[in-house]
Amino acid sequence: MSKNFPPGPRDGCFGLRTMAGLKADVLGTYTQLKERYGDVVSFPIAGQRLFVFFHPDAVREILVAQAKSFIRVPRVMRVFAQWNGSSVLIAEGEPWLRQRRLVQPAFQPRRFERYGQTMVAATERLAQSWQTEIDARGSLDVEINQAMTDLTLNIICRTMFATDVTDTSGDIARAVAILSEVAFHEMQSPFTLPNWWPSRFIRNKRWAMNVLDEAVWQIVRTRRAAGDDQGDLLSMLLAAVDEEGDGGRLDDRQVRNELMTLMLAGHDTTAAALDWVWYNLAQYPASAAACQAELAARIGNRAVAASDVPQLKFIEAVVKESLRLYPPAIGVFLRQPTADVDICGTQVPRGSLVALSSYVTQRDARWFAEPNRFLPERFLAPAVHDLKPNAYFPFGAGPRVCIGQSFAMTEMVLIVATLLRRFTVALAPDQGTVELQVHASLRPRNGVRLRWTPRA
Ligand code: HEM
Secondary structure, three states, X not given: OOOOXXXXXXXXXXXXXXXXXXXXXXXXXHHHHHHHHOOEEEEEEOOEEEEEEOOHHXXXXXXXXXXXXXXXXXXXXXXXXXXXXXXXXXXXXXXXXHHHHHHHHHHOHXXXXXXXXXXXXXXXXXXXXXXHHHHHHOOEEEEHHHHHHHHHHHHHHHHHHOOOOOOOHHHHHHHHHHHHHHHHHHHHOOOOOOOOOOOHHHHHHHHHHHHHHHHHHXXXXXXXXXXXXXXXXXXXXXXXXXXXXXXXXXXXXXXXXHHHHHHHHOOHHHHHHHHXXXXXXXXXXXXXXXXXXXXXXXXXXXXXXXXXXXXXXXXHHHHHHHHHHOOOOOOOOEEEEOOOXXXXXXXXXXXXXXXXXXXHHOOOOOOOOOOOOOOHHHHOOOHHHHOOOOOOOOOOOHHHOOOOHHXXXXXXXXXXXXXXXXXXXXXXXXXXXXXEEEOOOXXXXXXXXXXXXXXX
């Protein structure tokens, strides 16, 4: 294979300088690299060559057309496997396919009406608690990151495992935040400190892994002991037979691993996405008013349900536009080719590192006019038909596309609808500029404080 690599920064220090730039500000560094070198850039990093592709055609090649020639980077997956085990998120090849088939039934469309009821009921409870505070105090400023994390964590645990985690959700959320940071640091370090290492970082990591492990084992054991079929994902996994595969069942550890992944992947990115939806709506009151007008026209005074979601086109467009500007699952598009591949004319040798950046591609003016402006209308007909294929991929694409995509979209639309029926939203007076924080997901650093005012 030719050694004619695409251009990129020349870094005399074995890639350490570029690596430091990526660690300090990965989004800014990628944005600058694209401005300087174009649709593909390559450079050595930690003893390997990294290729970063920004063009939508390359997104299609890597995630869809040639997906079979790529795996997730083993070193990165080892970081996540520390708490996920060998779940559907981590596995490759045949084991991955088998696990994906076992988990898939939980996401059949016929289940969504019931999921929708749980999502709306949980959001109504939150709205009611806010209303009670407003009645007592006159106004309410809420740190939205914590509120959305609690809400989405409760929803995923109720829908998938029929479990109420209200009492432990604070600890679980803290543990997830710690591991999100741990993942970010360990992914970028050439080595991982052992878990006995005497430092605060490792102590926190151990605490967080224990909290999550205990929470998930508790769920598995309680259900095993009860022995009843609640018709949820947990019952499905405990009873699952892989009919298209070897007909085998999952043991408790495998069930624990899938549960852990669905609990984490099923709330963390959704909460991050909702943070940005609310932040955008607070800054663009005309879009929030358009959502409320849509609710008045389509729903009237009753509560929303999953079957209403196809009618709520503007709210859906608001969610999609937020996912374009702030794609929460930011660090997942790192792959390794298992054979030499040709990506849109670039020769990529087996074993190199290949990265995509949804953040940069989704803010490219060639595919999205006024790319930094919040314009939900671009996701409505007729404009949506002109979008460049594969320029928008917050959930990924191809065989490893997010399994929870429809679940997350339904959940976000229902949450936005339920809260906007009751309240208007604005930035709290003491909220300064919001900075981006890239850990395992893209969140507002230090959260966002929002003021909620009941509608007349
Ligand atoms: C806004 C919310 C969400 C976003 C932006 C998101 C995004 C993503 C992305 C980008 C991937 C990786 C695609 C790749 O590597 O090519 C992924 C994978 C995954 N997501 Fe999501 N996700 C969200 C919500 C959810 C929910 C609600 C669940 C479960 C209920 C979920 C479960 C998973 C799982 C299990 C995988 C691994 C799939 C596999 O490797 O086969 N996600 N998600």
